[in-house]
Amino acid sequence: MSITNKAAIVGIGDTPTDRLGSKPGEPRKSSAEYIAWAMQLALEDAGLSLKDFHGQGLGVTIPTAYPQPFWPEEVSEILGITPGFLLGGATGGAGAVSLIGGMSAAISAGLIDLALVVGAAAPFSEHWGGGIQPGDMRDWEIPYGTMGPNSKIAMVMRRHMHEYGTTLDHLGKIAVTARYHASLNPLGYLRTPMTIDDYKNSRLVADPVRLFDCVMPANGGKAYILASPERAKTLRKKPVWVKGFGERSNPSYGPRAGSDALVMGVKDAGRVAMEMAGVKHKDINFLQLYDDYVIVVYLQIEDLGFCKKGDLKFFEDTDFTFKGQLPIQTGGGIINCGQPSTAGGVHHILEGVRQLRGEGGERQVANAKIGLISGLGVLPYGKNLGCCAVAILGNEV
Amino acid sequence: MAELDVRKPLPAITPEAKTFWDNAAEQKLTIQRCQACQAWVWTPKPLCNECGSDKVVWTPMSGKGEVYSFTVIRQVVGRAASKSFEPDIPYVIAWVDLEEGPRLITNIIGCPVDKVELGMKVTVQFEKASEKIWLPKFKPA
Numbered sequence: 070m071s072i073t074n075k076a077a078i079v080g081i082g083d084t085p086t087d088r089l090g091s092k093p094g095e096p097r098k099s100s101a102e103y104i105a106w107a108m109q110l111a112l113e114d115a116g117l118s119l120k121d122f123h124g125q126g127l128g129v130t131i132p133t134a135y136p137q138p139f140w141p142e143e144v145s146e147i148l149g150i151t152p153g154f155l156l157g158g159a160t161g162g163a164g165a166v167s168l169i170g171g172m173s174a175a176i177s178a179g180l181i182d183l184a185l186v187v188g189a190a191a192p193f194s195e196h197w198g199g200g201i202q203p204g205d206m207r208d209w210e211i212p213y214g215t216m217g218p219n220s221k222i223a224m225v226m227r228r229h230m231h232e233y234g235t236t237l238d239h240l241g242k243i244a245v246t247a248r249y250h251a252s253l254n255p256l257g258y259l260r261t262p263m264t265i266d267d268y269k270n271s272r273l274v275a276d277p278v279r280l281f282d283c284v285m286p287a288n289g290g291k292a293y294i295l296a297s298p299e300r301a302k303t304l305r306k307k308p309v310w311v312k313g314f315g316e317r318s319n320p321s322y323g324p325r326a327g328s329d330a331l332v333m334g335v336k337d338a339g340r341v342a343m344e345m346a347g348v349k350h351k352d353i354n355f356l357q358l359y360d361d362y363v364i365v366v367y368l369q370i371e372d373l374g375f376c377k378k379g380d381l382k383f384f385e386d387t388d389f390t391f392k393g394q395l396p397i398q399t400g401g402g403i404i405n406c407g408q409p410s411t412a413g414g415v416h417h418i419l420e421g422v423r424q425l426r427g428e429g430g431e432r433q434v435a436n437a438k439i440g441l442i443s444g445l446g447v448l449p450y451g452k453n454l455g456c457c458a459v460a461i462l463g464n465e466v
Numbered sequence: 467m468a469e470l471d472v473r474k475p476l477p478a479i480t481p482e483a484k485t486f487w488d489n490a491a492e493q494k495l496t497i498q499r500c501q502a503c504q505a506w507v508w509t510p511k512p513l514c515n516e517c518g519s520d521k522v523v524w525t526p527m528s529g530k531g532e533v534y535s536f537t538v539i540r541q542v543v544g545r546a547a548s549k550s551f552e553p554d555i556p557y558v559i560a561w562v563d564l565e566e567g568p569r570l571i572t573n574i575i576g577c578p579v580d581k582v583e584l585g586m587k588v589t590v591q592f593e594k595a596s597e598k599i600w601l602p603k604f605k606p607a
Contacts, residue, residue: 201475203478203480205509207475207477207478208477208478208480208483208509209477209509209570209571210571211475211548212474212475212476212477212595212599212601213559213571213572213573213601213603214474214539214548214551214554214557214559214573215559215571216539216541216542216543217543219537219543220537220539220559221571223537224534224535224536224537224559224560224561225535227535227536227537227584228534228535228584231535231584273540274541274543275537275538275539275540276537276538276540277537278537324505324506324516324567325505325507325515325516326497326505326506326507326508326515326567326568326569327506327563327567327568327569328569330534330535330561330569450509450571451508451561451568451569451570451571
């Protein structure tokens with residue numbers, strides 16, 4: 070079974086990133102406002118209206134600290150939609166890409182012929198509180214004084230440097246490339262170009278993880294619209310087709326109680342997606358990789374099979390800019406454009422769509438036909454990332 | 467100035483983890499092992515994660531292992547962080563691979579933070595966190 074060419078992305082909406090509420094007295098917006106704004110932008114882009122979505126698909130990314138347990142239904146109410154197929158994106162930062170799979174499958178099966186996927190968060194403007202929920206983090210991590218995902222990714226990064234001799238120069242190249250692309254993206258937030266030395270001299274957050282290794286939390290909303298081939302052909306923009314999809318949650322490489330923490334589930338999610346799409350590595354014109362940390366982008370390039378594990382020379386020799394052999398993070402990634410919680414995962418999809426439409430402006434990848442998008446979520450106890458989803462998009466049937 | 471809340475967060479003693487904590491209070495490190503396929507099961511689970519058998523038995527461990535990787539905590543940051551760890555800064559969070567296989571998140575103690583290395587041999591030492599909770603930590607072997 071395959072969903073190749075059974076659904077297309079026909080509209081995108083991306084609110085400008087802000088961090089309002091980080092200083093006292095600043096005006097604030099709610100998640101509801103960002104969601105509505107992102108939806109309006111996507112409807113305008115596609116040439117659709119709210120009424121078109123009654124009885125259709127609605128997908129909502131579930132933020133890490135979410136207002137209430139029935140958030141997707143609440144979002145239906147905020148937007149005034151009566152969905153015929155309602156899904157929550159419950160795979161953390163991978164949710165946005167997971168919903169490409171779920172909604173394309175539903176469209177392919179004929180349950181719906183349109184789907185709106187929205188996500189938003191306002192971590193600086195809204196304070197949902199929360200507290201620590203039951204699970205490994207509460208019982209086996211926090212009692213030792215772990216400081217969230219930074220602590221675990223720092224251990225992954227140090228281990229990679231130890232096993233393969235990876236240096237800050239190798240990693241810094243990724244960070245500098247993404248920032249360069251953000252400088253060319255009007256929707257970027259951190260847009261001042263930086264050097265490898267700027268990266269190396271940034272503050273240590275969780276040794277060896279530095280400030281410019283980390284994603285930047287932000288407020289914002291993002292949306293995309295999927296349509297069946299019949300609907301897609303009648304809409305405003307050139308369709309961007311879903312060519313392949315793969316997902317692996319709770320991946321483990323080696324025994325589950327002691328997995329290889331340097332291998333990510335994109336290894337298998339990517340293989341499945343590429344096989345479905347019928348594409349080889351040489352066919353892929355760009356990568357938009359979920360970037361909660363620089364080392365995570367680096368690992369994905371290895372695990373997707375663009376080089377062997379620990380092939381430092383590949384990273385030294387490859388130009389990852391939009392003009393290079395393997396363009397990555399052409400919009401700047403969420404490290405530079407901001408991460409509104411799990412809605413950050415939508416960023417990579419939207420940038421992929423822009424490139425495939427030829428709307429990449431100053432950072433347009435020449436003759437882009439096929440792009441690979443990844444989403445990642447959750448850092449489990451003893452392993453690398455827990456939810457990995459990969460989609461292959463293309464602009465030709 | 468408000469008093470620093472020094473109470474550190476404690477694990478919940480869940481049904482599947484009770485034996486672990488009972489043994490830890492007696493300074494014994496035990497981990498579940500599947501009797502059907504001999505796989506180690508960690509963190510505590512109701513069944514074997516490799517084969518699905520529910521014949522998982524708490525098994526004594528040597529308490530020896532090595533540092534797979536680590537980070538030094540120098541600042542309390544993040545939503546889940548507790549200010550109660552501030553007096554301990556700097557301290558080491560490590561992944562320790564036990565010689566039998568399972569990987570634990572723990573602290574390296576009894577060693578200056580700048581002397582911790584990957585591959586360093588370590589051995590378990592329990593630290594009392596409450597009447598019922600003794601946390602397994604690791605010191606240089």
